[in-house]
Amino acid sequence: MKTALITGVTGQDGAYLAEFLLKKGYFVHGLKRRSSLFNTDRIDHLYQDPHEENLNFKLHYSDLTDSTNLIRIIQETQPDEIYNLAAMSHVKVSFDTPEYTANADGIGVLRILEAVRLLGLTEKTRIYQASTSELYGLVQAVPQSETTPFYPRSPYAVAKMYAYWITINYREAYKMYACNGILFNHESPIRGETFVTRKITRAAAKIALGLQDKLYLGNLDAQRDWGHAKDYVEAMWLILQQDKPEDYVIATGVTTRVRDFVKMSFAELGIELEFSGKEDNEKGVIIDINHERLKELGISNNNLHLGTTVVKVDPKYYRPTEVDLLLGDPTKAKKQLGWTPKYDLQGLVTDMVQSDLHLVKKDKYLAEGGFKTLNYFE
Numbered sequence: 001m002k003t004a005l006i007t008g009v010t011g012q013d014g015a016y017l018a019e020f021l022l023k024k025g026y027f028v029h030g031l032k033r034r035s036s037l038f039n040t041d042r043i044d045h046l047y048q049d050p051h052e053e054n055l056n057f058k059l060h061y062s063d064l065t066d067s068t069n070l071i072r073i074i075q076e077t078q079p080d081e082i083y084n085l086a087a088m089s090h091v092k093v094s095f096d097t098p099e100y101t102a103n104a105d106g107i108g109v110l111r112i113l114e115a116v117r118l119l120g121l122t123e124k125t126r127i128y129q130a131s132t133s134e135l136y137g138l139v140q141a142v143p144q145s146e147t148t149p150f151y152p153r154s155p156y157a158v159a160k161m162y163a164y165w166i167t168i169n170y171r172e173a174y175k176m177y178a179c180n181g182i183l184f185n186h187e188s189p190i191r192g193e194t195f196v197t198r199k200i201t202r203a204a205a206k207i208a209l210g211l212q213d214k215l216y217l218g219n220l221d222a223q224r225d226w227g228h229a230k231d232y233v234e235a236m237w238l239i240l241q242q243d244k245p246e247d248y249v250i251a252t253g254v255t256t257r258v259r260d261f262v263k264m265s266f267a268e269l270g271i272e273l274e275f276s277g278k279e280d281n282e283k284g285v286i287i288d289i290n291h292e293r294l295k296e297l298g299i300s301n302n303n304l305h306l307g308t309t310v311v312k313v314d315p316k317y318y319r320p321t322e323v324d325l326l327l328g329d330p331t332k333a334k335k336q337l338g339w340t341p342k343y344d345l346q347g348l349v350t351d352m353v354q355s356d357l358h359l360v361k362k363d364k365y366l367a368e369g370g371f372k373t374l375n376y377f378e
């Protein structure tokens with residue numbers, strides 16, 4: 001039985017990867033942070049009571065800023081594979097917490113690489129570093145491949161740039177099997193609610209059901225190469241199964257504007273939007289409602305009207321420096337890893353919108369039953 005260690009196991013990718021590796025027969029050690037509320041929602045279905053026999057999934061308290069903790073856990077678990085997915089992963093928030101982001105996202109992987117080296121595990125342990133298309137930043141060329149120059153545009157991307165190079169340096173200096181997956185944006189029904197796709201699909205479902213009036217967004221012109229996280233965790237695993245350690249771009253090769261992702265999400269619910277106005281004053285207005293579709297989805301909301309503005313721009317969501325266009329070239333991954341994504345953009349939108357519709361219906365049902373809020377202080 002192979003042993004894998006996943007940092008950031010409570011995040012979107014950590015949860016899908018843990019599920020994927022457990023299905024492949026791995027023993028999975030997941031590292032989670034201590035928090036004042038439970039942070040294990042995404043992996044609760046995988047949880048095993050530590051008293052159970054035949055345990056193959058175990059959680060450990062950890063933090064990427066604590067090297068002694070990482071050394072101890074790596075020594076105890078002796079992993080065949082480490083997937084370093086933990087990070088302060090929100091680009092906009094990295095402008096608010098730049099020093100912490102550098103520590104966790106930049107130096108975090110150095111702590112892991114050093115732990116593996118100091119513990120004499122360089123020949124046994126393979127390391128995957130979660131690198132990112134944010135490294136390309138200010139557009140130098142499209143589509144972006146393994147050879148396109150980097151120009152990071154946020155404290156997050158600059159920290160990830162250090163992590164990218166230190167991974168390569170340890171590979172070359174100590175002959176370690178350490179690789180970067182340069183992953184373009186990937187989303188899913190369990191994507192964090194403040195990333196743009198999930199913010200959109202959740203709001204579209206709430207607006208359709210009458211629980212929210214408007215969706216406020218930042219830059220609608222940004223273009224992203226969006227894939228499905230389920231496909232991308234498979235690529236992470238493939239990257240660690242090769243004869244030679246190398247770095248790979250993982251992307252779909254299709255780019256879409258935020259505005260079009262909004263339109264596709266509302267269309268999934270039978271609501272057609274048209275955008276008008278420019279920059280800070282741009283609006284998305286309902287121009288058609290497919291009542292058959294609403295019925296089919298079990299949505300009855302008499303307050304949905306043609307001409308209603310449901311999307312507006314709020315400049316507070318703009319970034320001090322923006323990444324305008326990401327479009328990846330996954331040729332190397334397809335050829336060398338044999339990686340083929342199963343989801344296209346429409347498949348991703350459908351999966352996310354349907355899942356959010358289900359969750360919002362549950363909220364609405366509870367609210368109608370008188371269980372809207374639970375106030376501990378009353």
Ligand code: NDP
Pocket residue numbers: 007008009010011012013014032033035039062063064065084085086087088089090104130131132133182183184185186187192
């Ligand atoms: P999430 O934000 O969903 O998950 C991040 C995980 O890291 C969470 O488990 C979080 O814990 C944990 N974490 C944050 N800070 C620390 C810390 N200091 N010590 C230990 N754990 C910490 O991100 P994703 O799953 O979307 O992304 C996974 C990785 O891939 C990240 O490194 C991200 O930067 C990178 N990436 C993501 C892409 C994407 O489109 N999703 C694209 C390219 C790269 P908690 O749950 O407690 O907050």
Ligand code: GDR
Pocket residue numbers: 089090091092131132133134183184185186194195196197199216217218219220222223224258317318319322323
């Ligand atoms: P990104 O993802 O910054 O690409 O980083 P995000 O979904 O946050 O933004 C994508 C684009 O949408 C624009 N945008 C908004 N973004 C957010 N979050 N909220 C808004 O209201 C909004 N309106 C417009 C943004 O300006 C941006 O251009 C993600 C993260 O997962 C990183 O960790 C990862 O490395 C990269 O993807 C690849």
